[in-house]
Amino acid sequence: MMKKLTVIAVLLMISMATFAQQALWGGQNIVSPEIKADNTVTFRLNAPQAVKVELTGDFLPSRKMETPMGVMDAPGVTELIKNDKGVWEYTTPEPLLPELYSYTFVVDGAKVIDPGNVYMIRDVASVTSIFIIGGGRADLYKVNSVPHGTVARRWYESQGLKLTRRITIYTPPGYEAGKENYPVLYLLHGGGGDEEAWIALGRTSQILDNLIAQGKAKPMIVVMPNGNSAQEAAPGESSLGFYVPSMRIQNTQGAMEESFPDIVNFVESNYRTIRQKSARAICGLSMGGFHSFYISQQYPDMFDYIGLFSAAIRPMENATSPIYQNTEDKQKTLFSKNPKLYWIAIGKTDFLYKANQDYLKQLDEKEYKYVYYENDGGHIWRNWRIYLSEFAPMLFK
Amino acid sequence: MMKKLTVIAVLLMISMATFAQQALWGGQNIVSPEIKADNTVTFRLNAPQAVKVELTGDFLPSRKMETPMGVMDAPGVTELIKNDKGVWEYTTPEPLLPELYSYTFVVDGAKVIDPGNVYMIRDVASVTSIFIIGGGRADLYKVNSVPHGTVARRWYESQGLKLTRRITIYTPPGYEAGKENYPVLYLLHGGGGDEEAWIALGRTSQILDNLIAQGKAKPMIVVMPNGNSAQEAAPGESSLGFYVPSMRIQNTQGAMEESFPDIVNFVESNYRTIRQKSARAICGLSMGGFHSFYISQQYPDMFDYIGLFSAAIRPMENATSPIYQNTEDKQKTLFSKNPKLYWIAIGKTDFLYKANQDYLKQLDEKEYKYVYYENDGGHIWRNWRIYLSEFAPMLFK
Numbered sequence: 001m002m003k004k005l006t007v008i009a010v011l012l013m014i015s016m017a018t019f020a021q022q023a024l025w026g027g028q029n030i031v032s033p034e035i036k037a038d039n040t041v042t043f044r045l046n047a048p049q050a051v052k053v054e055l056t057g058d059f060l061p062s063r064k065m066e067t068p069m070g071v072m073d074a075p076g077v078t079e080l081i082k083n084d085k086g087v088w089e090y091t092t093p094e095p096l097l098p099e100l101y102s103y104t105f106v107v108d109g110a111k112v113i114d115p116g117n118v119y120m121i122r123d124v125a126s127v128t129s130i131f132i133i134g135g136g137r138a139d140l141y142k143v144n145s146v147p148h149g150t151v152a153r154r155w156y157e158s159q160g161l162k163l164t165r166r167i168t169i170y171t172p173p174g175y176e177a178g179k180e181n182y183p184v185l186y187l188l189h190g191g192g193g194d195e196e197a198w199i200a201l202g203r204t205s206q207i208l209d210n211l212i213a214q215g216k217a218k219p220m221i222v223v224m225p226n227g228n229s230a231q232e233a234a235p236g237e238s239s240l241g242f243y244v245p246s247m248r249i250q251n252t253q254g255a256m257e258e259s260f261p262d263i264v265n266f267v268e269s270n271y272r273t274i275r276q277k278s279a280r281a282i283c284g285l286s287m288g289g290f291h292s293f294y295i296s297q298q299y300p301d302m303f304d305y306i307g308l309f310s311a312a313i314r315p316m317e318n319a320t321s322p323i324y325q326n327t328e329d330k331q332k333t334l335f336s337k338n339p340k341l342y343w344i345a346i347g348k349t350d351f352l353y354k355a356n357q358d359y360l361k362q363l364d365e366k367e368y369k370y371v372y373y374e375n376d377g378g379h380i381w382r383n384w385r386i387y388l389s390e391f392a393p394m395l396f397k
Numbered sequence: 398m399m400k401k402l403t404v405i406a407v408l409l410m411i412s413m414a415t416f417a418q419q420a421l422w423g424g425q426n427i428v429s430p431e432i433k434a435d436n437t438v439t440f441r442l443n444a445p446q447a448v449k450v451e452l453t454g455d456f457l458p459s460r461k462m463e464t465p466m467g468v469m470d471a472p473g474v475t476e477l478i479k480n481d482k483g484v485w486e487y488t489t490p491e492p493l494l495p496e497l498y499s500y501t502f503v504v505d506g507a508k509v510i511d512p513g514n515v516y517m518i519r520d521v522a523s524v525t526s527i528f529i530i531g532g533g534r535a536d537l538y539k540v541n542s543v544p545h546g547t548v549a550r551r552w553y554e555s556q557g558l559k560l561t562r563r564i565t566i567y568t569p570p571g572y573e574a575g576k577e578n579y580p581v582l583y584l585l586h587g588g589g590g591d592e593e594a595w596i597a598l599g600r601t602s603q604i605l606d607n608l609i610a611q612g613k614a615k616p617m618i619v620v621m622p623n624g625n626s627a628q629e630a631a632p633g634e635s636s637l638g639f640y641v642p643s644m645r646i647q648n649t650q651g652a653m654e655e656s657f658p659d660i661v662n663f664v665e666s667n668y669r670t671i672r673q674k675s676a677r678a679i680c681g682l683s684m685g686g687f688h689s690f691y692i693s694q695q696y697p698d699m700f701d702y703i704g705l706f707s708a709a710i711r712p713m714e715n716a717t718s719p720i721y722q723n724t725e726d727k728q729k730t731l732f733s734k735n736p737k738l739y740w741i742a743i744g745k746t747d748f749l750y751k752a753n754q755d756y757l758k759q760l761d762e763k764e765y766k767y768v769y770y771e772n773d774g775g776h777i778w779r780n781w782r783i784y785l786s787e788f789a790p791m792l793f794k
Contacts, residue, residue: 031641045507046506046507047504047505047506047507048505048506049448049449049505049506050447050448050504050505050506050507051446051447051448051505052446053507086506104512105507105509107444107447107504107505107507107509108444108445108446108447108448108504108505109443109444109445109446109447109483110442110443110444110447110450110502110504110509110512111512112502112504112507112509112510112512113509113510113512113524115501115507115508115509115510115523115524116641117639118519118522118523118524118632118633118641118642119633119639120517120524122515125515126512126515127510127512127515127517130639131639132638132639134638142636142638143630143633143634143635143636143638144636145636147552147561148551148552148561148563150549150550150551150552151549151550151551152547152548152549152550153547153548153549154545154547154548154573155544155545155547155570164544164545166545173552176551176667233540235515236515236516236540237540238540239539239540239541239542241529241531241539241540242514242516242527242528242529244428244513244515245515270573
C-alpha cells in the first residue's frame with residue numbers, strides 16, 4: 001500500500017517549502033556576521049538599491065556626542081562598501097576581543113537589525129543583532145557542553161500587589177532528579193526591563209550553567225521577577241498585548257520592595273529551597289540595585305548576600321513609602337547583623353559613578369563592611385554580565 | 398545621611414539612560430504598526446534617505462510567481478509613501494480580519510523587520526515582525542486575563558539518540574499547586590523547526606491557556622520536543638553556537654520515531670501524568686505529522702489520539718529503518734485497537750494536499766476510521782495554529 005516517493009520527489013517537496021519560505025520572507029544566502037578564525041568579523045547586507053549603509057555596534061570606537069546633559073559617549077558608526085553583487089560589506093580592521101556584541105545596520109537612514117542573523121535581543125524598545133566572540137570570560141556567555149539547568153516562565157500571585165505576575169526561574173542541573181534543597185539568588189532588572197531581561201540580555205542560564213559546571217559557583221536557584229510593581233508581565237506577555245515598551249518606571253513608591261516577601265514565599269513554597277538567611281542572596285542592576293538596597297535593609301534577616309550593580313541609590317523626593325524612611329536606622333540594623341557579603345560594583349564611566357562613590361564614603365564613615373568592585377565602562381549590559389559572573393561564585397560558601 | 402535627589406535629578410538620570418539607549422540603538426518615536434479602532438493598520442518606517450520602501454506581508458493579496466516547480470503563490474508586496482518628515486507610510490485600504498500576521502519591509506532592496514516593532518518570530522532562518530488583530534479565533538492567540546500555565550525549557554537524556562536534548566514543556570494552570578495527574582499531548586514541529594517552533598510560531602501556551610479557561614479543552618501537559626534526531630537543541634541553544642538555521646532535515650532514518658519512548662518515559666517519570674493510552678495524544682505538522690504517523694503505528698498501544706497536520710506521509714526511498722517497514726501490517730494493528738481519534742487536517746492549496754487525499758483513499762479502502770478537516774490555505778503556520786485550536790478540544794474526553 002505505502003508506495004514510496006523517490007528521493008527526487010522528496011527533495012522537491014523540501015525545496016518547494018524552502019522556496020516558498022524564502023520567497024515569503026527573503027531568506028538570503030549571504031553570511032553575516034562571519035567570524036573568521038582570527039576573530040576579525042565581516043558584516044554583510046544585501047541592499048542593491050541602497051545609497052548608504054552604515055554599521056553601528058558596541059565593538060566600534062565610541063564617539064563623543066554633544067547632548068543636553070553634556071558630552072556623552074555614543075557608539076561608533078562606520079560605513080559599509082558595496083561590492084559588485086550589490087552586497088554591502090565591512091570587516092573589522094582588528095580581531096575583536098572575547099565578548100557578546102550588539103550591532104545594527106543603518107540603511108539609508110533606517111536603523112535595522114541584520115536580516116542575515118537570527119540572533120537578537122530586545123533591550124527596552126530596541127532590538128539589536130548579537131554575536132559572541134568566544135574565549136576568556138565570554139565563554140561563560142556561550143552554551144557549552146555542560147549540564148544545563150531548567151528555565152521556567154510561570155505566574156505567581158502577589159497578594160501585596162494584588163496581581164498575578166509572570167516570573168522567570170532557573171533551577172540548576174540535577175534539580176528535578178534530586179531531593180536536596182538549594183540556596184536562592186534573587187536577580188533584579190533595571191528600569192525598562194522585565195522578567196525577560198536577565199535571562200536574555202544577562203545570559204543568566206548560560207553563566208550559571210558554566211560556573212556550576214566549573215565548580216566555581218554552588219548550584220543555586222535563580223529567581224528573576226518583574227520589578228515594575230504595576231506590571232503583570234513583560235511587554236507582549238500580558239493582556240496588554242503588543243505595545244511599545246518604554247523606559248518609564250511605573251510605581252517606584254515602595255510597592256515592589258514592600259511586596260517582595262510574596263516572591264520569597266512563592267519560591268520557598270514551590271521549590272526545594274534552604275529557608276534561611278545564609279541561603280538567600282539578592283542583587284540587581286540600576287533600578288534593581290535600588291530595589292536590592294531597600295529590600296535588604298527593610299528585611300535585614302532575609303539576605304546574607306547583597307549585590308548592588310551600577311545601582312541607583314536614592315529614592316524620588318516625592319516617594320512617601322515607609323520603605324524609604326529611617327534608612328539610617330535600617331542600615332545600622334542590617335549591618336549589625338553582619339551580612340556575609342555586601343557587594344557594590346560600578347563602571348568608571350557610569351553616570352551613577354559619583355552617587356556610588358558618595359555612598360561608599362557613607363559606608364566608610366559608619367565602618368560598615370562591604371566589598372567594592374570597579375571596572376571600565378558605563379551603564380551597560382556588558383558590565384552587568386561581568387558583575388553576575390563575579391558575584392555568583394561568592395555566594396553560599 | 399540619605400540625602401534625597403530632587404525629582405528633576407531623578408528624571409534627568411532616567412532621561413540620560415533613555416537617551417544613551419536611543420542613541421545607541423536608534424529607538425524611534427514613530428508607531429508601527431498602528432492598529433486603528435476599525436482594524437485598518439498603518440505601517441511606518443523612518444528612512445529619510447531611502448529611494449524605495451516596500452512592505453511584504455501575509456495580509457496583502459498574494460501574487461502568482463513563476464518557479465521551477467510551476468506557478469506558486471507568493472506574498473503580496475506594496476509600496477510605502479514618504480511623508481514630509483521622511484517617514485514612509487502605508488495604510489491597509491480595508492480593515493484586516495482577526496489573525497496573527499507577519500510582515501517585513503524592503504528598504505532599497507534589503508528585507509528587514511520593522512524597527513518600530515519589537516515583536517517578531519523566527520521561522521527557520523527568517524525573522525518577521527508580527528502583530529495580532531483580535532477577535533474570533535485570533536483571540537486564542539492573545540495573552541488574555543485568564544490563568545496561565547508554566548512553560549519550561551529543560552534538558553532530558555535520550556538513551557536512543559545518545560544525546561542530552563532540549564525540550565519545551567507546558568504544564569497547565571494549577572499544575573504546581575495541585576496533586577492530580579494530567580493527560581499529555583506530544584506536539585511535533587516540521588522540517589526546519591525545533592523545540593521553539595510550536596511555542597513561538599504556534600502560540601501553544603496562549604491557545605492552551607485560553608481553551609482551558611473557556612472550558613473547551615481539558616487541562617493537559619503539552620510536550621514539544623526537538624524532532625531533528627541529530628540535534629541537541631534549537632539553533633543558538635546548543636554548543637554549536639549561533640549558526641544559520643536551515644531547512645535541511647537531518648536524520649530521517651527512523652531515529653526520532655524509534656527513540657520516541659525516551660521522551661514519553663522522561664515526561665511520565667518527571668511529571669504527574671496519567672500513564673495510559675487514553676491520556677496520551679500525538680500530533681505534528683508536516684515532518685511532525687510524518688513523525689506522528691510512524692510513531693503512532695510503531696507503538697499502537699501508546700496513543701489514543703493522533704493528529705496529522707499538513708503531514709508528509711511517505712519516507713525517503715533510501716530510508717532503511719525498520720520504522721518504515723511493514724507499514725500495512727502496522728496500520729492494521731493500530732486501527733484494530735480503535736484509537737479514539739485519528740485526525741487528518743490539510744489546506745486546499747497545501748503542496749501535500751494530493752498526497753493526503755491519496756492517503757485518505759487508502760484509509761477508506763481499508764475502512765479505517767478517521768476524521769478529516771479541510772480548510773483554505775497552504776503549508777503555513779496560520780493553518781497549524783487553527784489545527785491545534787481544533788484538535789486540542791477533542792482530546793481526553
